[in-house]
Amino acid sequence: MSRPKFASFQSQGEALYGAVTDDGMIALSGDFPQWPTLQDVIIAGGLPALTKACENRAVSHTDVTYDIPLARPGKIICVGVNFPDRNAEYKDGQDAPPNMSLFIRFPSSFTGHNQPLIRPPESDKLDYEGEIAIVIGKAGRRITQANAYDHIAALSLCNEGTIRDWVRHAKFNVTQGKNWDNSGAIGPWLVPFSDASQLDDVRLCTRVNGELRQEDRTSRMLFPIRRQIEYISTFTTLLPGDIIVTGTPTGAGARFDPPRFLVPGDVIEVEADGIGTLVNTVEDEA
Numbered sequence: 119m120s121r122p123k124f125a126s127f128q129s130q131g132e133a134l135y136g137a138v139t140d141d142g143m144i145a146l147s148g149d150f151p152q153w154p155t156l157q158d159v160i161i162a163g164g165l166p167a168l169t170k171a172c173e174n175r176a177v178s179h180t181d182v183t184y185d186i187p188l189a190r191p192g193k194i195i196c197v198g199v200n201f202p203d204r205n206a207e208y209k210d211g212q213d214a215p216p217n218m219s220l221f222i223r224f225p226s227s228f229t230g231h232n233q234p235l236i237r238p239p240e241s242d243k244l245d246y247e248g249e250i251a252i253v254i255g256k257a258g259r260r261i262t263q264a265n266a267y268d269h270i271a272a273l274s275l276c277n278e279g280t281i282r283d284w285v286r287h288a289k290f291n292v293t294q295g296k297n298w299d300n301s302g303a304i305g306p307w308l309v310p311f312s313d314a315s316q317l318d319d320v321r322l323c324t325r326v327n328g329e330l331r332q333e334d335r336t337s338r339m340l341f342p343i344r345r346q347i348e349y350i351s352t353f354t355t356l357l358p359g360d361i362i363v364t365g366t367p368t369g370a371g372a373r374f375d376p377p378r379f380l381v382p383g384d385v386i387e388v389e390a391d392g393i394g395t396l397v398n399t400v401e402d403e404a
């Protein structure tokens with residue numbers, strides 16, 4: 119039996135959320151006025167209630183526009199250089215560091231499923247990075263690895279789009295290359311998390327115009343997701359609705375010779391077993 123999927127979407131000018139089916143959406147927002155958004159559902163621990171509410175319900179919306187699942191996450195923390203071949207890409211002769219590299223993204227840097235990533239006029243070096251995103255459902259500080267999965271509410275996908283030359287504008291940080299408006303995407307939906315098999319050895323891949331560019335498995339992460347939760351929660355309290363973007367395999371456009379950056383008209387698909395496929399196109403900023 120397939121796991122339920124819940125999305126934020128717009129239909130006929132109304133912002134809604136609901137369950138995703140092969141035929142369309144089952145709107146659930148009206149059933150839960152106490153939870154105006156999926157963010158509120160996560161904070162309240164309401165995903166089981168949504169799962170029950172969508173049973174034996176008919177599709178209500180077939181023409182929808184996807185939003186990012188959580189419009190205002192408290193924190194979006196991204197893990198960099200988290201696969202063995204990614205570390206080798208840097209060609210600095212160094213082994214993987216003992217601790218993970220982290221950076222922050224703003225919600226405004228992401229768009230939804232089936233929406234275009236926006237290439238700004240300041241740079242033609244828009245790149246893709248396919249990743250799994252985890253949504254925190256239970257608050258915690260100094261969470262142990264043994265208990266880490268108890269703090270995950272749901273899974274999603276991320277195209278962690280990057281303006282490559284702007285990550286090199288300063289000596290120590292990548293913030294400005296990672297936060298251009300609508301340069302990345304999260305979605306299409308949230309898959310409730312209940313089982314370690316959903317994360318421990320999952321195939322993750324990225325295709326550009328049908329060509330496989332990235333492929334690896336979560337079991338090969340340098341810093342597994344349990345360790346990510348443990349390490350991050352050491353210095354900051356993780357709260358319901360926070361998002362951790364867990365790392366991308368080798369094969370981003372910058373690593374080709376010559377580089378293969380995204381151009382208008384490209385179609386990027388980020389896929390992970392058990393979660394789904396996040397699809398985006400590319401457009402130049404108007």
